[in-house]
Amino acid sequence: MINLSSELQIDQFRPSDMAQVVELEQLCFKDPYPWWLLSELAHRNPETFVIAKVNDRIVGYAIIDHWEEHYHLVSIAVHPGNRRT
Numbered sequence: 001m002i003n004l005s006s007e008l009q010i011d012q013f014r015p016s017d018m019a020q021v022v023e024l025e026q027l028c029f030k031d032p033y034p035w036w037l038l039s040e041l042a043h044r045n046p047e048t049f050v051i052a053k054v055n056d057r058i059v060g061y062a063i064i065d066h067w068e069e070h071y072h073l074v075s076i077a078v079h080p081g082n083r084r085t
């Protein structure tokens with residue numbers, strides 16, 4: 001866990017975060033990833049699927065997938081109300 005300020009906390013994704021991440025995904029993308037793809041990415045990347053929380057509410061996430069020869073930022077999203085912060 002990384003505390004960037006008194007409010008913002010970065011954590012590794014846990015299965016219990018899925019409902020909020022799906023909600024965020026649907027809010028941020030016209031063509032959101034389905035939960036099962038997010039779940040597969042989480043399974044493949046336990047250390048590099050990270051979420052950002054403010055006051056215990058998920059406001060962002062990033063998924064870095066391990067490809068054969070490099071790491072790839074597959075998706076990144078920040079809640080519209082928390083952008084540019």
Ligand SMILES: CC(C)(COP(=O)(O)OP(=O)(O)OC[C@H]1O[C@@H](n2cnc3c(N)ncnc32)[C@H](O)[C@@H]1OP(=O)(O)O)[C@@H](O)C(=O)NCCC(=O)NCCS
Nearest residue numbers: 027028029060073074075076077078079080082083084085
């Ligand atoms: C992309 C996103 C995560 C940025 O969040 P944010 O909190 O505003 O990010 P920051 O404050 O760190 O950076 C804002 C900068 O990113 C730029 N930016 C926003 N979306 C961008 C994109 N898709 N590609 C490149 N740059 C982008 C903004 O123009 C701004 O640049 P500026 O400071 O030069 O004006 C957010 O806009 C978002 O969730 N968008 C919807 C999901 C999305 O399109 N994700 C990216 C593709 S996976």
